[in-house]
Amino acid sequence: MENLFIDILEITLPISAWIALLLLCSPLLKRSYVAKWRYFMWLFVAVRLVLPFRLRSSITMKIPSEVSSEIHVMGNTVNTAASAPSLSQILTVLWIIGMAVFAIYQIISYISFKRLVKRWSKDISDNRILNAFESAKAVVGVKRSVNIRYCKAVTTPMIFGMINPVLLLPYVDFTDDELPIILRHELVHLRRHDIWYKLLLVAARTIHWFNPLSYLMVRAANKDMELACDAEVIKCENSAFRKHYCEAIMRLVHNGRGNKTALSTCFFFSKKTVMERFKNIVDEKIKRNGVIMFCVVAVSIAVSGGIISFATEQVEEIAEDNLQIIERPVETPKPTAEPAPSPAITDNSNVHEERSNSKSTDNSSIYEERRNSPSVDAAEDMPVYGNADVQQENTSIQQESMYIDDAAKTPAEEAAGEAVTDIEQGADKDSVYEQLGEPESVSGNGNKETYTLSDGSTAVVQYDEGVLDAGYILVD
């Protein structure tokens, strides 16, 4: 409970990367893809942000690697200094307070707007408007009951109300051309449940109020929601219709100009948004809807949060095991691990051969190969996996051990305060022996074994049904 904030950080960090990426790419995407694509993308991001504990097996604390060292330090001092609140506890409390403030603000403003609307709206008896409303409902395909009322307190047509929606019309004389357009725009919002969409965005931003990217996301999503709605209304309509659409919006721009002396903060954005909508409306070019792209990005976002949690979970498990096995007092965590023994290879020339055979294949197959038989040369070819750490390991040539994923390894090393090298998962007992060299002594119970090796170092390996589950070497 007190470490909830850590869980939230774990969600907010990877998803922020996605938000930034989508924001950066959107000028490119806008050119050839429909707004609806982005509209659903933001929906997906918002759902991911609002459901923080999905994809988790338990709510026990898992430390993302970015903050782990900090937390470790905190943890050590707390243990000795009785019950002073830890950093993560303080942050959690601050986070909850902030969230409450934003939520209360939203609720109060909703209620006060509801009151204002109630006081200042009245039924419409004008048949011209009522008829236009009915035919717009038929065109858009809205079957649920929805009221339409005049409201003096609004300057633009809008839908208000979560459960019993009301279409509020300002006192503006819309022409017969404009009236069906504005009604259809609002009814499309209604049909798409855009108020709930907005509620979800606001909820995501309330939970992640400390993350500036969530504000940018909500703004971009609101704009894309309007663009997607415009696109739906003008679908299959001629250029005269589109022109009237722009004029109707322009009339509302004029009508909405309330307080001219108010502090001007984002003039630029309002103009830019309107201009973008105009261009979107008059643009009759057919854009791709990018279903495949949507799926790819959606799946990546879904797993990116999950993978992080999963990776840290594994690391935690390994770290815990380590502590149990070593039974040594944990020393001050080192910021970086000692140079670990490198990926071991029984025969280097063999690998070279393999590699030259597969030169024409793509990166992913090289990666596969590397997982099976890592080598210094292969690492150089790997932009993603072959980072500096790996190369360092590779240069300090040792004979034992294997490589898995050094990103998942670092916190384990810190936790143990020992140089640890993972042995590749999935190998059977014989091939482990082959890689490590015949151990001088063996202790353990079949599943978890400790070997003393000829060079004096100790290898701890864990088997799962005869297959290597996790393993590492402690250098003495």
Place this chain on the structure above:
Amino acid sequence: MKLKKIPETELEIMQVVWSNDTPITTTSIKRELEKNRPWSQGSLQSLLTRLIDRGFLKGGMEGKNKTFEPLVSEKEYLALESASLLKKLRPRGSITELVTALYDTKEISDKDIEELDAFIETIKKEEK
């Protein structure tokens, strides 16, 4: 006198006053109000007096009849009611975000409006 938010019933009366020619007599006000629901003469009288005290109405005489005219315009009063503290926190657009509006921004500069108008003009010309 500083204006204060008035209760629902008084607002109903004010809306009649605002939407009709003034000065308006008590009888005409009552007739308009009763389009929606019946009103008692007594409560209408006292509410009118209270509105005069509050500085919303100015009383007068037309022959034997009392007349009323507004001292505050509807626009002025509406601006006051919507300009709450919340409004100051969110100056652009509606008080709450949870509406789907066609165009929900209150602030835009003259120069920007000119630019947008110019764009509308160009698309109008293209049409012809």
